[in-house]
Amino acid sequence: MTQIKKFLPYFIAILAAFLAAGIFIAALGFNPFKAYETIFSTSFRTPNGFIQTLIKWVPLTLLALAFTVPLSSGKFNIGAEGQMIVGGIGSAAVGIIFADLPPALLIPLIILAGILAGSLWGLISAWLLYQFNINEILTTVLLNFVSFSLIDYVCTGPWRDPAAGHPTTIPIGENGFLPMLIDQPPLNIGVLLALVATVGVYLYTNKTTAGYELVVTGANPRASKVHGINIRQMFLFSMVIGAALAGLSGAIEVSGTHNRLIEGMHSNFPTLGLIIGLIARGKNQAVPFVAFFIAILEVGASAMQRTLLIPVQVVLIMEALILIFILLSDLIRRRQK
Amino acid sequence: MDQSAILEMHGVNKTFDKVVALSNVDFELKQNEILGLLGGNGAGKTTLMNILFGLYKMDSGKVLLSGQPVTITSPRDALLKGIGMVHQHFLQINNFTVIENIILGSKVSQPFTANYAKEEALVQKLCTQFSLEIDLSARIETLPMGTRQKVEILKALYRGVKVLILDEPTTNLIPQEVDSLFQTLKIMVKEGLSIVFITHKLREVLSVCDRISVLREGKNVISLTRKDASDDMLVRAMVGEGMDLKNSVIFAEGLVSDQKTNKPAILNVKGISKINADKTQAISDIDLSIHEGEVFGIAGVAGNGQRDLAEVIMGIQPSTSGTVFFGGEEITKEDTKERISRGFVYIPEDRLADGFLNKVSVAYNLILGYHHLAPYSNKGFINWKNVKKSSKEMISEYNIKTTGPDEIGGNLSGGNIQRVMIARAFSQNSKLLIAHNLTRGLDIPSMDFVYKKIKTQSATGVATLVISEDLDELLLICDRIAVMYRGKIVGILTRDKFEKYEIGRLMSGYEQSQEETGKGK
Numbered sequence: 001m002t003q004i005k006k007f008l009p010y011f012i013a014i015l016a017a018f019l020a021a022g023i024f025i026a027a028l029g030f031n032p033f034k035a036y037e038t039i040f041s042t043s044f045r046t047p048n049g050f051i052q053t054l055i056k057w058v059p060l061t062l063l064a065l066a067f068t069v070p071l072s073s074g075k076f077n078i079g080a081e082g083q084m085i086v087g088g089i090g091s092a093a094v095g096i097i098f099a100d101l102p103p104a105l106l107i108p109l110i111i112l113a114g115i116l117a118g119s120l121w122g123l124i125s126a127w128l129l130y131q132f133n134i135n136e137i138l139t140t141v142l143l144n145f146v147s148f149s150l151i152d153y154v155c156t157g158p159w160r161d162p163a164a165g166h167p168t169t170i171p172i173g174e175n176g177f178l179p180m181l182i183d184q185p186p187l188n189i190g191v192l193l194a195l196v197a198t199v200g201v202y203l204y205t206n207k208t209t210a211g212y213e214l215v216v217t218g219a220n221p222r223a224s225k226v227h228g229i230n231i232r233q234m235f236l237f238s239m240v241i242g243a244a245l246a247g248l249s250g251a252i253e254v255s256g257t258h259n260r261l262i263e264g265m266h267s268n269f270p271t272l273g274l275i276i277g278l279i280a281r282g283k284n285q286a287v288p289f290v291a292f293f294i295a296i297l298e299v300g301a302s303a304m305q306r307t308l309l310i311p312v313q314v315v316l317i318m319e320a321l322i323l324i325f326i327l328l329s330d331l332i333r334r335r336q337k
Numbered sequence: 338m339d340q341s342a343i344l345e346m347h348g349v350n351k352t353f354d355k356v357v358a359l360s361n362v363d364f365e366l367k368q369n370e371i372l373g374l375l376g377g378n379g380a381g382k383t384t385l386m387n388i389l390f391g392l393y394k395m396d397s398g399k400v401l402l403s404g405q406p407v408t409i410t411s412p413r414d415a416l417l418k419g420i421g422m423v424h425q426h427f428l429q430i431n432n433f434t435v436i437e438n439i440i441l442g443s444k445v446s447q448p449f450t451a452n453y454a455k456e457e458a459l460v461q462k463l464c465t466q467f468s469l470e471i472d473l474s475a476r477i478e479t480l481p482m483g484t485r486q487k488v489e490i491l492k493a494l495y496r497g498v499k500v501l502i503l504d505e506p507t508t509n510l511i512p513q514e515v516d517s518l519f520q521t522l523k524i525m526v527k528e529g530l531s532i533v534f535i536t537h538k539l540r541e542v543l544s545v546c547d548r549i550s551v552l553r554e555g556k557n558v559i560s561l562t563r564k565d566a567s568d569d570m571l572v573r574a575m576v577g578e579g580m581d582l583k584n585s586v587i588f589a590e591g592l593v594s595d596q597k598t599n600k601p602a603i604l605n606v607k608g609i610s611k612i613n614a615d616k617t618q619a620i621s622d623i624d625l626s627i628h629e630g631e632v633f634g635i636a637g638v639a640g641n642g643q644r645d646l647a648e649v650i651m652g653i654q655p656s657t658s659g660t661v662f663f664g665g666e667e668i669t670k671e672d673t674k675e676r677i678s679r680g681f682v683y684i685p686e687d688r689l690a691d692g693f694l695n696k697v698s699v700a701y702n703l704i705l706g707y708h709h710l711a712p713y714s715n716k717g718f719i720n721w722k723n724v725k726k727s728s729k730e731m732i733s734e735y736n737i738k739t740t741g742p743d744e745i746g747g748n749l750s751g752g753n754i755q756r757v758m759i760a761r762a763f764s765q766n767s768k769l770l771i772a773h774n775l776t777r778g779l780d781i782p783s784m785d786f787v788y789k790k791i792k793t794q795s796a797t798g799v800a801t802l803v804i805s806e807d808l809d810e811l812l813l814i815c816d817r818i819a820v821m822y823r824g825k826i827v828g829i830l831t832r833d834k835f836e837k838y839e840i841g842r843l844m845s846g847y848e849q850s851q852e853e854t855g856k857g858k
Binding site: 207208209210211212213215216218219220222223224225226227228229230 | 648651652653672673674676677683685690691692693694695696697701704705706708709714717718719721
């Protein structure tokens with residue numbers, strides 16, 4: 001009963017979002033029922049659809065966690081985009097420079113380089129917060145812009161692939177490609193890495209003493225400080241962990257999905273990551289499930305555009321509507337008290 | 338003499354969420370009387386009066402003013418009908434003068450200039466009539482609490498109230514100011530007002546009230562004139578049948594202990610000073626030593642550095658100079674976590690801001706601060722099995738009303754949040770307990786429970802530092818009392834030298850008794 005009560009507002013919010021988006025689709029002159037059928041069946045009708053969904057799920061989950069882990073301590077990391085890009089740059093650099101190393105060495109190195117580069121990028125904001133109390137929202141957003149220039153430089157600089165029509169580096173060494181779980185349709189082990197990261201975050205925040213300190217710092221920093229918790233350290237840790245997760249997603253994109261660094265490879269994942277984090281109401285445990293749901297919508301959206309010619313943006317509108325309705329349901333519940 | 342009722346309330350009911358605050362309460366205030374509305378915390382006194390003053394709406398019931406049924410919709414409406422209220426926390430603008438505060442929100446004769454001559458004359462007349470000595474051009478922030486309260490009373494008088502409600506008016510006053518307040522109340526009644534005096538202090542109602550009404554758990558218990566009232570009757574009425582008075586700390590024995598200063602000192606504070614970021618002195622040159630098993634009190638009007646002292650001893654704020662020793666070892670540089678590991682326990686003054694986590698579960702709250710110690714923590718992991726087990730034990734021992742350890746903290750009522758703090762503090766193997774306003778917001782049986790806990794703990798050698806604005810509480814439970822004034826300790830008294838008026842003088846900043854100001858009893 002209480003479980004039903006807990007999830008009911010979400011169902012209503014999602015339903016309301018579909019209803020509103022449906023009216024919008026109908027107003028555009030399309031059949032909303034057909035559109036929804038396409039959106040929801042694509043991921044499950046063919047193996048390829050399902051694998052496409054999983055591939056999208058990886059960055060969505062990691063980037064949403066990059067937002068929610070710092071949020072657990074009460075800090076807003078809006079810089080997952082930049083951290084992912086810099087993580088990707090780190091991976092690509094290692095993958096190109098050490099292209100001849102054996103896979104057993106090169107693959108872990110590439111992953112590690114991505115995580116490290118992302119963390120360092122996040123550490124800039126985290127340290128500014130720790131040392132000078134500079135607002136982390138500001139610094140993370142601003143560092144995103146720096147990262148755009150950085151990736152532009154790398155993709156058009158000495159590692160530029162002259163054959164490509166778009167700013168892109170040359171491929172990383174073949175030994176650095178992520179191994180495949182399934183060959184046809186192709187699915188690399190990135191999905192396992194994301195799963196490990198998700199479980200790791202869960203164990204950290206729910207089972208460890210340090211994780212307890214992280215969560216209570218987010219719940220009430222002042223009370224946590226009074227009770228002996230070094231809250232500034234918690235802010236720093238959580239920001240760096242979030243950045244590391246974003247860096248990991250950059251590494252997976254480079255060594256798994258594209259095998260090279262491509263400008264714009266982050267697509268709209270970071271924005272969706274924020275939306276997922278907010279729909280999950282900042283709860284780390286809810287993130288992988290919400291991310292899966294959004295991945296279904298995203299894959300379905302492309303199919304819908306291909307077969308029904310409905311613009312893919314409709315789905316982005318729908319995702320935003322879900323978020324708005326969930327926030328609205330919070331407001332209504334608070335009013336009822 | 339036979340007086341008619343100026344105000345009556347009949348069958349008042351009020352519930353908050355699911356909590357019944359008032360059930361079928363009747364209330365009567367007669368012309369020209371001081372009525373004491375007596376009861377412990379949570380008895381419903383303030384709720385009842387807030388309804389009268391238009392701050393809350395009652396669920397059912399009626400109000401009669403001079404025999405005529407009225408509905409009071411807002412405080413403004415209440416003032417128009419001649420009902421005024423002085424709250425526990427004054428609603429004043431600190432950098433305005435007395436006269437500006439008094440006329441704020443009322444119509445003035447010359448609205449486009451700052452010329453208040455006419456109003457000032459009127460207020461001056463009221464001052465003479467009620468013999469209130471206040472400098473009307475003084476800025477509020479420069480005045481002591483007792484005078485600020487008189488400003489609140491003047492505010493009500495200026496608006497021509499016939500009925501004045503005072504909510505726990507003696508809370509922040511020193512004994513001399515309490516005497517002076519009682520004088521004022523008597524004059525006001527003579528001048529034709531009727532007064533409701535809300536309090537939980539027995540002695541006060543017996544010394545100033547004409548009639549006494551007792552509320553308990555939102556119900557009427559008794560109403561009687563002072564002639565008919567006795568200590569025992571009122572105590573019984575306030576606490577109910579359930580409490581064992583003979584073995585209570587509050588009503589029977591106090592917390593007298595023997596020769597604790599013979600035991601070794603466990604906490605030594607030497608020359609501690611702290612200068613705030615804005616260069617003001619928070620505390621200066623504090624010397625203290627507390628012995629094992631001792632209950633050491635710090636008295637003082639709120640805001641004289643008590644909180645800074647507590648936080649420096651806990652290591653929450655660094656001191657600017659001075660040293661802290663614990664059990665002979667210097668710990669000046671240790672952080673809060675290390676001190677907690679040594680057996681420090683702290684109950685902060687501002688419970689909600691500094692002690693409670695609304696967004697996480699009761700179990701999370703119950704281990705805050707001790708989460709890194711056994712049995713809650715094991716090699717970096719929280720042992721949730723132990724946490725759940727201890728939480729359940731604490732919930733039942735401390736009578737916390739919750740659905741269980743997993744309930745979100747924010748769902749708990751204020752009184753239960755208090756119990757969570759108390760449970761957390763007293764469930765530790767502590768060596769030093771620092772408690773700031775330990776029993777604020779607790780009902781009488783819970784207060785007594787806490788005092789008993791302190792007594793048992795100090796018998797085993799735990800030192801206790803109690804910081805309180807409630808002088809009666811300190812007199813009841815402490816072995817020694819230090820008085821703080823403007824960040825300094827201005828005097829330390831041992832139990833055999835406890836004297837209320839002497840402490841009152843120290844609290845108000847007189848170094849030594851200059852003359853007999855407040856008359857003794």
